[in-house]
Amino acid sequence: MTVEELSLDLLKELISIPSFSREEDKTADAIYTFLEQHGVKAERQGNNVWARNQHFNSELPTILLNSHHDTVKPNAGYTIDPFTPTIKDGKLYGLGSNDAGGCLVSLIATFLYFYPQQNLKYNFILAATAEEEISGTNGLESILPLLGEIDFAIVGEPTQMHLAIAEKGLLVLDCVAHGKAGHAAREEGVNAIYEAIPDIEWFRNYKFEKVSDTLGPIKMSVTVVQAGSQHNVVPDTCKFTVDVRVTDSYTLEEVLDTVKQHVKATVTPRSVRLQPSGIPISHPIVQAGLALGRNTYGSPTTSDQALLRVPSVKLGPGDSARSHTADEYIELQELEEGIQLYIQMLEKVV
Secondary structure, rough: OOOOHHHHHHHHHHHHOOEEEOOOOHHHHHHHHHHHOOOEEEEOOOOOOEEOOOOOOOOOEEEEEEEEEOOOOOOOOOOOOOOEEEEEEOEEEEEOHHHHHHHHHHHHHHHHHOOOOOOOOOEEEEEEEHHHHHHHOHHHHHHHHHHHOEEEEEEEEEEOOOEEEEEEEEEEEEEEEEOOOEEEEOOOOHHHHHHHHHHHHHHHHOOOOOOOOOOEEEEEEEEEEEEOOOEEEEOOOOEEEEOOOOOOOOOHHHHHHHHHHHHHOOOEEEEOOOOOEEEOOOOHHHHHHHOOOOOEEEEEEOOOOHOOOOOOOOOOEEHHHOOOHHOOOOOOEHHHHHHHHHHHHHHOOO
């Protein structure tokens, strides 16, 4: 059986097993078993499975090959059973086929190709991880300390095998503007909604000075506003939420400091975990992709790449436009191309 056929069979098996975020134990079982059956000593913590190449040498630099095996819940518009892998017109349909099962099985195939090789310039670590779809703390982040030092990473997400060399980080801010309650019929109180308006306008109009070459400007959007309890009471608080997509020109902490300097409201970040990330265009893996005719771009969406503090590229078969859609699919040709291109790129490096 060819490596492409093995990958297709594994992907079919993964599609057939429900693996919603935090419920990926059965797909973790399947991946662990698959690796063991192919002579790979795998390790597991929670629903995360990882393995090192056969001739792992702690004195060498290490490449991480990572993708996730959790999925979102099926889109309401599905016309087929999302858990029945179905091949039709050169396409494999099923939940998680595109995001990110195709990437994961292609990276597993790539890992198996390099697994027994000696005299490589790099080690390989394969990590099939959980909770990516919810940015959970029990996924890749939880096992990074167990993987040791990593020099660069390939994060498998559907990019049509083009190279996302930068990815926006995510900063969600919960803001509270303060006023003083009073009766709406009298001249009393301080309306917290009016206090919030200048801050909301600042978020709407402020332009950060540095603009990323790959990701453009930082984007801030006020997305939720909550205030008041009844029509005749001047509200004493106005709460609003801001979605901030941060480029590789700033850290989340730098953006947060700028916000606090400019607005009156109390500002609380939900997290500073999902940092912007990327890799220099001069990096050997990027140059290898360019030599094979691939393009580079900046990605506005977040992935587990945001949890890595090393150079990383987001790269994989499939198309992100299909992710989370009804009747999700990946083309069989995309799977074959994904495996071939992963291997060809890495051979130029290792």
